[in-house]
Amino acid sequence: MKRLISTMATTALVAGSLVASIAAKAEDTIKIGILHSLSGTMAISETTLKDTMLYLIDEQNKKGGVLGKKLEAVVVDPASNWPLFAEKARELITKDKVVATFGCWTSVSRKSVLPVFEELNSILFYPVQYEGEESSKNIFYTGAAPNQQAIPAVDYLMENEKVQRWVLAGTDYVYPRTTNKILEAYLKAKGVKAEDIMINYTPFGHSDWQTIVADIKKFGSTGKKTAVVSTINGDANVPFYKELGNQGIKATDIPVVAFSVGEEELAGLDTKPLVGHLAAWNYFESVDTPENKEFIAKWQAYTKNPKRTTNDPMEAHVIGFNMWVKAVEKAGSTDPSKVIDAMIGVAVPNLTGGLSTMMPNHHITKPVLIGEIKADGQFNTVWQTPGTVVANEWSPYLEGSKDLIADWRAPLSCGNFNVKTGKCGGKS
Amino acid sequence: MLRRLFVIFGLVVLLAGGAVRASYADDATLTLKRLATDNYADIELGIAAVAASGLPSAEAVLNALADSRLSYRSADKALFFKDASGSWIDAATNTMPAEQPSGLKPVKVNNRVRRALEAALGSMTLMAADPQKRIAAAEAVFKSRDVNTLAALESVIAKEQDAVVKRHFEEARAAVLLLKVDAPESDRVAAAERLGERGDQDSLALLGAVSEANASANTVVAAKLAAKGISRRLALLSTVQNAWYGLSLGSVLLLAAIGLAITFGVMGIINMAHGEMVMLGAYTTFVVQEIIRTKAPGLFDWSLPIAIPLAFCVSALVGLLIERTIIRYLYGRPLETLLATWGVSLMLQQAVRSAFGANNREVGAPSYMSGVWDLNGFQITYGRLWIILFGLAVFVALLGVIKGTSLGLKMRAVIQNRRMAAAMGIRTPLVDALTFALGSGVAGIAGVALSQIDNVSPNLGQSYIIDSFLVVVFGGVGNLWGTLLGALSLGLANKFLEPIAGAVLGKIILLAVIILFIQRRPRGLFALKGRAVEQ
Numbered sequence: 004m005k006r007l008i009s010t011m012a013t014t015a016l017v018a019g020s021l022v023a024s025i026a027a028k029a030e031d032t033i034k035i036g037i038l039h040s041l042s043g044t045m046a047i048s049e050t051t052l053k054d055t056m057l058y059l060i061d062e063q064n065k066k067g068g069v070l071g072k073k074l075e076a077v078v079v080d081p082a083s084n085w086p087l088f089a090e091k092a093r094e095l096i097t098k099d100k101v102v103a104t105f106g107c108w109t110s111v112s113r114k115s116v117l118p119v120f121e122e123l124n125s126i127l128f129y130p131v132q133y134e135g136e137e138s139s140k141n142i143f144y145t146g147a148a149p150n151q152q153a154i155p156a157v158d159y160l161m162e163n164e165k166v167q168r169w170v171l172a173g174t175d176y177v178y179p180r181t182t183n184k185i186l187e188a189y190l191k192a193k194g195v196k197a198e199d200i201m202i203n204y205t206p207f208g209h210s211d212w213q214t215i216v217a218d219i220k221k222f223g224s225t226g227k228k229t230a231v232v233s234t235i236n237g238d239a240n241v242p243f244y245k246e247l248g249n250q251g252i253k254a255t256d257i258p259v260v261a262f263s264v265g266e267e268e269l270a271g272l273d274t275k276p277l278v279g280h281l282a283a284w285n286y287f288e289s290v291d292t293p294e295n296k297e298f299i300a301k302w303q304a305y306t307k308n309p310k311r312t313t314n315d316p317m318e319a320h321v322i323g324f325n326m327w328v329k330a331v332e333k334a335g336s337t338d339p340s341k342v343i344d345a346m347i348g349v350a351v352p353n354l355t356g357g358l359s360t361m362m363p364n365h366h367i368t369k370p371v372l373i374g375e376i377k378a379d380g381q382f383n384t385v386w387q388t389p390g391t392v393v394a395n396e397w398s399p400y401l402e403g404s405k406d407l408i409a410d411w412r413a414p415l416s417c418g419n420f421n422v423k424t425g426k427c428g429g430k431s
Numbered sequence: 432m433l434r435r436l437f438v439i440f441g442l443v444v445l446l447a448g449g450a451v452r453a454s455y456a457d458d459a460t461l462t463l464k465r466l467a468t469d470n471y472a473d474i475e476l477g478i479a480a481v482a483a484s485g486l487p488s489a490e491a492v493l494n495a496l497a498d499s500r501l502s503y504r505s506a507d508k509a510l511f512f513k514d515a516s517g518s519w520i521d522a523a524t525n526t527m528p529a530e531q532p533s534g535l536k537p538v539k540v541n542n543r544v545r546r547a548l549e550a551a552l553g554s555m556t557l558m559a560a561d562p563q564k565r566i567a568a569a570e571a572v573f574k575s576r577d578v579n580t581l582a583a584l585e586s587v588i589a590k591e592q593d594a595v596v597k598r599h600f601e602e603a604r605a606a607v608l609l610l611k612v613d614a615p616e617s618d619r620v621a622a623a624e625r626l627g628e629r630g631d632q633d634s635l636a637l638l639g640a641v642s643e644a645n646a647s648a649n650t651v652v653a654a655k656l657a658a659k660g661i662s663r664r665l666a667l668l669s670t671v672q673n674a675w676y677g678l679s680l681g682s683v684l685l686l687a688a689i690g691l692a693i694t695f696g697v698m699g700i701i702n703m704a705h706g707e708m709v710m711l712g713a714y715t716t717f718v719v720q721e722i723i724r725t726k727a728p729g730l731f732d733w734s735l736p737i738a739i740p741l742a743f744c745v746s747a748l749v750g751l752l753i754e755r756t757i758i759r760y761l762y763g764r765p766l767e768t769l770l771a772t773w774g775v776s777l778m779l780q781q782a783v784r785s786a787f788g789a790n791n792r793e794v795g796a797p798s799y800m801s802g803v804w805d806l807n808g809f810q811i812t813y814g815r816l817w818i819i820l821f822g823l824a825v826f827v828a829l830l831g832v833i834k835g836t837s838l839g840l841k842m843r844a845v846i847q848n849r850r851m852a853a854a855m856g857i858r859t860p861l862v863d864a865l866t867f868a869l870g871s872g873v874a875g876i877a878g879v880a881l882s883q884i885d886n887v888s889p890n891l892g893q894s895y896i897i898d899s900f901l902v903v904v905f906g907g908v909g910n911l912w913g914t915l916l917g918a919l920s921l922g923l924a925n926k927f928l929e930p931i932a933g934a935v936l937g938k939i940i941l942l943a944v945i946i947l948f949i950q951r952r953p954r955g956l957f958a959l960k961g962r963a964v965e966q
Contacts (some may be wrong), residue, residue, distance in 0.1 A: 042781055044890050046789040164542060175935050205934040208894045210885045211683065213676040213815070214929045217669075226636035238894075241791060241886045249812040251803055255546045256574075271791025271886060279542050375541055378499070385471070385541045 032075040033068070033337055035060060036095035038106025038116070038127075043083025044208075047237065048316075049108050051267060052130065053078060055317045056105050058305045059324045069331050077101055085115045092116040096125045102337040103128065103327055105320055110134060110177050117142065126339050128327065130319035132262060132284075134181035138396045138409030138418035141339075143326070143346060144366045145319035147285055148394035149185050153232070155371040156260045156283035157186060159386050160230045161193070164258060168199045168229040170219050175204040179234035182262070186232060188400040199227070209239045212246035220250060223257040231259040240264050244277055254279025254375070265314040269380040277376045285355070285369040286318035287382040292356040318354050325351040326361055347412060357391055364409035365418075366394030458484075460523045463492065463510045466538055467503035474538065475547045482551035488525035490555055495522075497548045502535035511535060550575035557587050562596050569599035573606045573633070581607055602629050609637055609654070612645055619646060620653040627657025631808050635661045668808050673926050679815040681922025682822035685915060686881065687895040688902035689825060690874030692914040694750075696903050697846055698866055700758060701765050703773040705899060706892020707780060708871045711749060712742035712878020713887045714783060717792045732797040735879060742875040749779075750871025754864045762863070776892065784889040794882040818880050825876055826915055832869070833911065842866050846909070905945055907955030916956055 037056045039049035060074045068074055077099045081088040088107065095101045096119070103126040107113045110133050120127045120141040132147040160166040171186055173179025183202055190200060201222050203215060223229030235243055240263070247259065253276075260281040266288050269277075288299065298321065303309050326349045331337050334345035350360040359367045368391035374382030397407040397419070406423045410416075417427035462484045465477030478496070481489050495501040495512035501522075503510050510522035511532050519535075521528045540548075553571025556564050557580070565587075572580050584604045591597040605622035608614045614622075623641070626634035638661070641654035687709060694702040716738040723734050730737075753775055761768045796814060804811040833839035841862045844852040853859050878891070885891060898921075906917025921941065928937035949955070 041789075042784065044893075046784060047791065047888055047890070050789045203933070206938060208890075209934060210894060211676075211680045211925075213679065214673065214926055215934065217672065217676075218930065221632055221669075224632040224636050226640050238791070238886045238888060238890065242884055245884060249801070249803065249814060250810065254542050255549060258542055267790060271793050271888070273793060273795050279545055383539060383541070385539075 032073045033070070034075050034077050034099055034101040036092075036099065036101035036104035036106065037076055037078045038081060038088065038091060038095065038104050039108070040083040040112075041078075041080040044237070045083040045108050045112075048267065051314070052105075052108070052316060052320055054306060055302075055320050056324070058302060059321060061305065062301070063324075063328060069328055070335070070337070081106075081112070085109075085111050088112040089115045089119050092119045092127075093123070096120075096123045101125070102339060103342070105130070105323065107131070108316075113142070124339055126327075126342060128320070128323035130316040130323060132315070134178045135185075135394070135396050135398055136181060136401075136404055138364050138366070138411075140343065140365075140411055140416070140418060142365060143323060143361065144394070144396070145323040145326075146316060147369060147371075148366055148396055149182050149398060150395040151285065151369050151371055151392050152262055152283050153182050153186055154189060155388060155392070156262070156281070156373060157189065157232065159283075159373045160232075160258070160260060160281075163386065164230060165228050166230040166258075167195070167227040168201075168223065168225070169195065170201045170203065170222060170229065170231040171234070172203045172205070172215070172219070172231055173234035174207055174209070174236040174239060176207070176236070179204065179236070182234050183232075185398045185400050188398075192400065205235070205239065207236070207239065209235075210242045212243045213250075216243070216246045216250050216252065219257065220252060223252075229257050231257060233259050233261040234263060235261070236263050237268075240268055241272055244272060244280075247280075248273075248276030254281070260373075265316075266312040266381065267314050269376065270312060272380070274376055274380045275378050278378050280376050281373055281385075282376070282382060283371065283373050284315040284382075285371060286313075286315045286353070287372055287374050287384055288313045289374070289377075289381045290355050290372070290384065292354065294352060294356065295354040298354055322351055322353055322359050322367060326359075326367075330361075343411075355387075359391065362393055363412045364394065364396045365411055366396055368393050460509070462486065463522050464508045466492070466496065466501070467508035467510055469539065471539075471541050471544055474540075474544050478544070478547045478551050482555055488522055490552070491520075491525065492522050493548055493552050493555070496538055496540065497545070497552065499537060499540060501538045503538060504532055504534055505536050506534060510538075546575075550577055554580040554583060557583055557600075562593050565591075565593075565596045566599045569596070569603040572603040573599075576607050576610065578607060578611060581611075601625060602634075605629075606634075606637055610640060610645065616647050616649055619650045623650060623653040623657045627660050630661045630664050632665065635665070664808070671809055673930065674923065675809075675811065675815075677923030677926035678919065679819055679922070680926055681919035682819040683881065683884065684898055684902050684922055685822045685826065685918035686818070686877035687874075688899040688906075688914055688918055689822075689829060689911075690870045690872075690877060691899045692903050692906075692911055693829075693870030693873065694867055695900070696909045696911075696914065697842070698863065698870070699765070699908075700867070701769040701772065702870075703769060703896065704753065704776040704779060705772075705871075705874055706894075706896035707776045707783075708746040708750060708874035708892070709878040709881060709895055710783065710889065710892040711746045711779070712738075712875030713794070713882035713885075713891055714787060714792070714878075715742040715745045715875065716879045716882045717787075717794050717887050720794060731795070732799065734795075735797060735800075735883075738879050739876055742879045743872040744875075746875025746878070747868040747872030750874075751864055751868040753871075754867040758867065759860065759863065776896075780889045780892070787889075789889065792887040794887050796883055800883060814883055818883065821880050825873065826911070829873060830911055838862070838865060838869075901942075901945060903955075904949065905955050907957035910955075910957040913955055913957035 037053050039053045040046050041050055041053060057076055060076045063069065064073050077095060079091045079095060081091045095104055105128045107116060107129050108131050113129055116127065117139055121139060125141060127142045128145055129142055130145050132152050135148040169190060171183040173183055187200060219231060258281055260283055262283060264282050265284060299313055302313060303311050326346060329349045329351060330342050330345040334341040346361050347363050348361065350358050353359045355370050357370055359369055361367050370391050371388045372384050373386040374384050377383050396409050397404040399405045406421050407419045408422060409418045410420060420427050462480050465480055466474055468474060478493065481492060492501065492512060500513040501510065511519040512522055514520050518527060519531050549571050553568045553575060554577060556568040559565050584600060588597060588600045591600055602625060605625035608618050609622040609626060623638060626638055635658055638654045638658040641651055643651055690708060691702060691705045694700050694705060719738040719741060720734045723730050757771050758768060761771060800814045800817055802813050804813060833842060841857050844857060845859050845862045849859055902917045902921060903914055905921065906913030924941055925937060928940055932940055
């Protein structure tokens with residue numbers, strides 16, 4: 004019993020001194036929150052983003068930090084558990100006093116933390132391509148909206164591959180459902196008939212693709228050129244592509260364009276049977292620009308792994324972080340409400356050789372790249388938008404959202420302004 | 432005088448010959464230079480030009496382009512391709528240049544270029560020596576339906592000795608002729624019949640394109656008749672194909688569940704770490720392949736047979752460790768076992784994540800497991816075929832162990848009556864440990880097979896754990912035959928529901944049906960007496 008008490012006392016002492024040291028440290032550092040899952044299903048994608056943030060913060064500190072202070076990363080693990088995201092976000096803002104947070108991957112995790120960031124008036128940078136239909140004062144969306152990824156990809160297939168028949172295949176959750184709704188409306192507006200569109204949803208982690216791939220093959224052999232637009236998420240992609248290879252569907256017959264498959268996902272696959280299948284992103288590791296070469300070299304040196312890949316959401320974090328640094332310097336303060344105002348209009352170079360700007364809708368301008376999978380697991384850029392594309396956070400192809408705009412500049416300051424009724428708030 | 436004349440004449444002839452050769456070479460380099468560009472549309476045109484040029488190196492150049500081995504020198508647009516040994520060959524002369532070129536840029540390929548290549552190579556390789564290549568060429572022509580290849584097709588059909596290749600040639604000719612508006616009616620009717628005999632989806636698409644607008648009445652009738660025959664055949668075929676898919680899904684479920692049939696079914700442990708045993712098996716396969724890749728690439732096809740016993744050992748050892756350190760204190764307390772094994776599963780996942788990283792690991796397929804076996808339209812993928820056979824083999828082996836070995840006898844004795852077995856001198860704790868290790872080891876073997884069709888990631892096990900429990904409970908706890916039947920019937924039901932209801936709804940319907948079934952028969956398909964039942 005005595006021993007227990009003494010142990011407890013020591014623990015308390017150690018804990019106390021720890022807290023003290025953290026408090027002392029907090030005086031002269033600026034804290035940045037990193038809210039990415041390091042365990043559970045999403046760890047596969049999100050762990051790299053945590054490393055990216057640590058790398059970026061390290062680089063910035065080498066340059067002397069921000070406003071003369073060093074940056075300090077606070078890493079938490081929401082463990083792919085959506086409610087835990089909200090809890091951890093609250094902890095970061097109230098307990099650790101972070102001034103900005105970089106995090107989330109899935110839309111549901113973002114939706115889970117959104118009220119927390121709005122209530123506590125803090126900043127979240129969200130780096131992943133998503134379905135749009137949202138604009139929050141406290142979130143900066145550095146990933147692509149549907150018109151910065153899905154719609155250009157469909158345009159490319161229509162013009163260059165003369166595709167007439169479309170399979171929209173996705174995992175059954177909010178991002179594929181909304182994206183496919185937008186794409187379906189867009190295709191119909193382009194004169195594609197309903198019988199030439201096949202929509203298919205599968206559960207998370209679906210692993211038996213035999214029937215669906217056979218269906219796609221059947222759908223695609225009516226003589227009209229067919230393509231698959233895939234919003235299949237995460238782990239389900241590997242068995243899907245394996246089955247495509249097994250059943251001998253080649254990219255020259257039925258190309259598959261994917262919005263969630265990047266260099267990381269391909270790393271776990273034998274890519275030889277997949278050569279020619281496509282992906283639409285705003286960045287590829289193979290992009291041939293000095294900015295990108297430098298970034299890859301430094302990143303691989305930082306991670307001490309000469310084979311470490313880079314991908315699109317990483318680039319989004321690079322852009323987001325640089326924008327935040329610039330906005331803080333512009334505002335002369337890390338106070339979130341000042342930084343939020345300073346963010347709009349900030350422009351930083353992206354890794355594909357252009358300039359990305361934060362727009363009043365809290366989304367950034369991005370170029371759209373279409374790449375074909377090569378045998379080495381990298382992408383060969385076959386098409387690129389001439390300049391950058393501005394995000395349509397509210398899709399003009401959906402009933403209910405086509406009259407909405409977001410503009411966070413004063414005096415409008417509204418994420419869902421209805422241009423028809425002239426009122427802020429709610430879908431029309 | 433005469434002699435001098437001869438010499439002059441000889442010289443003239445020589446010079447002229449040289450000039451002719453030079454201009455020929457110039458033409459060749461000019462044609463080849465059309466490929467030395469970044470513009471895909473130009474490359475596409477260049478391919479047709481090279482294919483038509485009759486250059487001796489044309490086929491080699493196009494093949495090199497198809498494998499992305501073709502590059503050009505930015506300075507003078509001279510083309511080079513890499514041969515099998517990795518040295519550069521000058522495409523214009525088809526010889527190795529004196530010094531290896533530098534400043535090369537690869538000629539890029541996209542899908543349009545690939546399609547043009549397939550068509551060009553198809554018509555060029557119609558006369559290849561290898562019958563497989565001739566068939567591939569015929570299929571390429573079937574797809575491209577290039578009218579210009581018709582003459583070549585006629586001549587190869589007349590010469591072809593091999594009946595199978597000849598059939599492919601004739602089908603390719605039929606595909607070209609069917610939609611050729613100025614072809615004689617009799618030819619087009621014959622083409623429609625020929626395609627009707629081929630009877631696949633592609634033929635159906637071609638026949639569907641025939642209409643009054645582009646064909647005579649007789650041709651349309653023949654096309655409609657052939658299409659009807661094909662549709663009937665395809666409907667039948669899709670049922671057979673679905674049954675095959677069901678069987679294949681069933682064998683995957685069987686493999687995933689069969690280890691659990693021992694640990695849960697026979698021992699009554701709600702083993703949430705079962706999926707992780709499967710995962711460990713898959714990672715063992717990955718490690719074996721990595722070692723083979725670096726140390727002995729020639730053995731790659733043997734990687735799976737080598738991995739099977741190793742995976743068994745790894746998972747069995749981990750299983751033994753779990754049983755000895757945790758589970759043995761929890762016998763007869765199913766809820767605590769559930770929580771403990773769940774904790775173990777999380778620990779194993781995170782351990783693997785720390786050791787191998789969170790990303791998927793690439794496990795390659797040996798050559799005998801890739802490819803399709805086409806039985807007249809009914810397609811069997813080799814990978815799936817092997818997995819079905821493997822699943823059945825594991826089942827039979829396990830049955831043999833339980834029915835035919837001393838350990839199996841003791842296992843059954845302990846399950847039926849633990850105290851009596853102990854009284855007869857059986858060391859029940861040892862039997863428990865070995866049984867758990869056996870179940871875990873079998874799960875590890877399953878991991879080797881599943882690494883071929885699913886992600887090898889730390890989450891591999893999670894995606895199978897629910898299905899595994901479903902199979903064991905549905906089949907009847909404590910009965911291996913029940914697990915077999917449960918797995919196969921769930922697989923078949925799933926695959927027949929999927930085309931009708933979709934993957935998501937299909938799964939829900941299946942779950943609802945199982946719930947109803949369990950209500951009626953709480954002990955599953957086959958109820959057996961065992962420790963699990965007594966509790």
